[in-house]
Amino acid sequence: MRDVLKSRLTIVIALLSASLGIISCSLPRQDVLSDLAQYTYLPAYGQWLESNVTLTDHTKQFCQTPTDTSAQSSKAIERLRNAFYSAQSQWSLMQPLLVGPMSEGNKSWQVQFYPDKRNLVARQTETLLDKMPTLTPQQLSEESVVVQGLTAFEYILFDESIDLAQPSKKKRYCPLLMAIAEHQRALTEDLQQQWLTPTSGMAAQLSQFPNDRYLDQNEALADALLIQISAIDNLKKKLGAPLGRLSRGAPQPYLSEAWRSGRSLSNMLATLNGAREIWTGSNGQLGVRSLINDRELSHKIDQAYDVTQAQLKGFQQPLFQLVTQSDTSALDALYESFDALHRIHHNELAQSLNIQIGFNAADGD
Amino acid sequence: MSFSTLKIGAAMVAALTLSACGESPQSDSKTAYDDASAQQVVNHYADIALATFSDALEGAKAMQRANQALLDAPSAGTLNAARDAWRTARVPYMQTEVFRFGNAIVDEWEVQVNAWPLDEGLIDYVGNDYQAALGNAGATANIIANTSLRVGEEDLDLTKITPELLAGLNELAGSEANVATGFHAIEFLLWGQDTHGTNAGAGERPATDFSLNTQLATGGHNARRRDYLTAVTDLLVSDLEAMVAQWKPDSDNYREALISDTAENGLRKIFFGMGSLSLGELAGQRMKVALEAHSPEDEHDCFSDNTHASHFYNQQGIVNVYLGSYRRVDGSVLTGPSLSALVAEQDAALDEKLKTHLLASTFAMQALVDSAEQHQIYFDQLIAPGNDSGAQLVRAAINALVTQTGDIERAAEALRIKGLNPDTAGQDF
Numbered sequence: 001m002r003d004v005l006k007s008r009l010t011i012v013i014a015l016l017s018a019s020l021g022i023i024s025c026s027l028p029r030q031d032v033l034s035d036l037a038q039y040t041y042l043p044a045y046g047q048w049l050e051s052n053v054t055l056t057d058h059t060k061q062f063c064q065t066p067t068d069t070s071a072q073s074s075k076a077i078e079r080l081r082n083a084f085y086s087a088q089s090q091w092s093l094m095q096p097l098l099v100g101p102m103s104e105g106n107k108s109w110q111v112q113f114y115p116d117k118r119n120l121v122a123r124q125t126e127t128l129l130d131k132m133p134t135l136t137p138q139q140l141s142e143e144s145v146v147v148q149g150l151t152a153f154e155y156i157l158f159d160e161s162i163d164l165a166q167p168s169k170k171k172r173y174c175p176l177l178m179a180i181a182e183h184q185r186a187l188t189e190d191l192q193q194q195w196l197t198p199t200s201g202m203a204a205q206l207s208q209f210p211n212d213r214y215l216d217q218n219e220a221l222a223d224a225l226l227i228q229i230s231a232i233d234n235l236k237k238k239l240g241a242p243l244g245r246l247s248r249g250a251p252q253p254y255l256s257e258a259w260r261s262g263r264s265l266s267n268m269l270a271t272l273n274g275a276r277e278i279w280t281g282s283n284g285q286l287g288v289r290s291l292i293n294d295r296e297l298s299h300k301i302d303q304a305y306d307v308t309q310a311q312l313k314g315f316q317q318p319l320f321q322l323v324t325q326s327d328t329s330a331l332d333a334l335y336e337s338f339d340a341l342h343r344i345h346h347n348e349l350a351q352s353l354n355i356q357i358g359f360n361a362a363d364g365d
Numbered sequence: 366m367s368f369s370t371l372k373i374g375a376a377m378v379a380a381l382t383l384s385a386c387g388e389s390p391q392s393d394s395k396t397a398y399d400d401a402s403a404q405q406v407v408n409h410y411a412d413i414a415l416a417t418f419s420d421a422l423e424g425a426k427a428m429q430r431a432n433q434a435l436l437d438a439p440s441a442g443t444l445n446a447a448r449d450a451w452r453t454a455r456v457p458y459m460q461t462e463v464f465r466f467g468n469a470i471v472d473e474w475e476v477q478v479n480a481w482p483l484d485e486g487l488i489d490y491v492g493n494d495y496q497a498a499l500g501n502a503g504a505t506a507n508i509i510a511n512t513s514l515r516v517g518e519e520d521l522d523l524t525k526i527t528p529e530l531l532a533g534l535n536e537l538a539g540s541e542a543n544v545a546t547g548f549h550a551i552e553f554l555l556w557g558q559d560t561h562g563t564n565a566g567a568g569e570r571p572a573t574d575f576s577l578n579t580q581l582a583t584g585g586h587n588a589r590r591r592d593y594l595t596a597v598t599d600l601l602v603s604d605l606e607a608m609v610a611q612w613k614p615d616s617d618n619y620r621e622a623l624i625s626d627t628a629e630n631g632l633r634k635i636f637f638g639m640g641s642l643s644l645g646e647l648a649g650q651r652m653k654v655a656l657e658a659h660s661p662e663d664e665h666d667c668f669s670d671n672t673h674a675s676h677f678y679n680q681q682g683i684v685n686v687y688l689g690s691y692r693r694v695d696g697s698v699l700t701g702p703s704l705s706a707l708v709a710e711q712d713a714a715l716d717e718k719l720k721t722h723l724l725a726s727t728f729a730m731q732a733l734v735d736s737a738e739q740h741q742i743y744f745d746q747l748i749a750p751g752n753d754s755g756a757q758l759v760r761a762a763i764n765a766l767v768t769q770t771g772d773i774e775r776a777a778e779a780l781r782i783k784g785l786n787p788d789t790a791g792q793d794f
Contacts, residue, residue: 106653106657109657109658113658116499117498117499117542118482118496118497118498118499118542118660118662118663119496119498119499120658120660123496124658124659142750142751143750144657144658144659144660144750145657145658146658146659146660244539246541247536247539247540247541248536248539249539250538250539250540251539252500252539252540253500254498254499254500346784347784350784351783356774356777356778356783356785357784357785358770358771358774358785359640359641359643359644359645359770359773359774359785
């Protein structure tokens, strides 16, 4: 009898140590979310606000300083464009980080209206300035989202029909440029407040459960990942649409995001970097990666990011031109990489974490 | 070695199983429903699809007769009758759209049947303030006015307007704005451009655009416009016939593939169709874009101002599929095993909640219908800049759809249907 018991105990202990060996337990989800809030989300929202403060300053400077020579004026336009690039790039990086207040109430369209298939931005910008030549930020906030954000700003700064070096053009478009910059600054400042508010703020709601937004950390994690995965899915659309994936292979260059400023691909890279921060965590702090016990899966995701980032860095020309060239194999390969990255997240990562990825608001046609 | 030591060992194993790694909800491979009941739900879903597509086909045939009557004797009366027939045909058709997203075969077919928004300058004459998609080479092709068309290096012969020619011109040069076929092409022919923007009024094409009497005729190229109307209507009827055939029982068709697949895959398609129509398509593409951009061109039925009705019947389609009940055009009601009952078996409270929220969305859509029919304030006026009460109505409808979509997700979860994505259908979750 004793021997039987002893052998059973041996089996129990063997099983116990085996399970200890194989399953090294995950770090809790709450810690990951809390770290992401502190070290990834909050700093990113801060940098976004900063980029819009800079944009506001440069816009004021551009609009309020008379330019006497064409050299001065092209330099001033260049400075303003650089500030715009930063704000646009930071916005691209934010896409996977838009969990919470920014994903509510169509705020993201106030920053960017894409895709603008029918060139609403040109028509609505011109109509608005005809109607209100001395537009204020307050008036702008009551107008269509199409004219409130970076898409309209980009139209004014880059459209062929507008030469801001001409004083008459500068006079016409500056009220809108200043109003947009101010609208963006105010919007991001408000968002930062919504993240920072103690107890009821978004950062707190990702750190303590239950709260008004989330029942538990699983719900919060699912929400954060839905946003991250949707951003990756959107990269597929942002590349696939101009490439002709949705139009029988016929390229549609005007469906490139940011085609006027020629920054489509570098913006995609910024979005990918943002998505990766959710995965790895920032500055050595915890990310979603720490929740995955399956090393093979972790490695696979790391590699998928590596490959895609390297591909994006390899392009020299704007997407607008690349899609109409006869050889689009590099873009096709990039599309496959986006697709693979999306699938690993949507299927394997979600399954490994046992969370349900809900409907994406961008589903539909 | 005592017995109590063994107990401690066992307790340690149990504790380890429960703690630490127990933070994530554990998956359970057991299905959350009786497989045979689920198969019946999928089968009845196919029955509802068959009935709805059949009604849509009958509606299209009635419209075909009305369009012919218009061509036989163009007048304000026959034009109005044709417009009524179009609106009537939309009632069952819009209820079929819930079958579109989960079932790839419907989604691919739909491109020729209900594509929008369109650059109508591809089809016929347009006004001076016409705005087309950027870079669309076909935006002002005007098929009715031209017997040939140059696209890139290729000359297309448009001499004879046939269903086949129009099908070939749909999505010309890959642009999805080049809609040459389907309900909205017919809508444009019957109504013409709505030049009122966000003010009152729909398209005002005169019946004389179809007249062959040289004294009365307006618009120009009327023989070709008449040929276009006939060809595009015939094509819609034959497309709907083909889709009805896909849902007939005991045939080698899509229905057969659907019901011989696992019940889980069938349920996933049903949920995906409901959720995608509800959130991404109806709340998003069809309402949010138009509202936030104040863009009447992004209104669904923009020529006829019938958008309120189309939205209402889209929602009705979602309700039909969940409750397993469809009121046919002849007034009879088709009922059978429902998804609702399947969900209720797992979580009766959730089922009740979803039903309540479906009803709330229906009421929100009804408010859009009432605004149009009782107060003559149509969807394109509700989205006008500065119309706060209009925006509130549309926003309430969007919010109701968002809420019901959340419940649809939870209902899928209650049945342990994971991976609500058609790409992942068939994969083991």
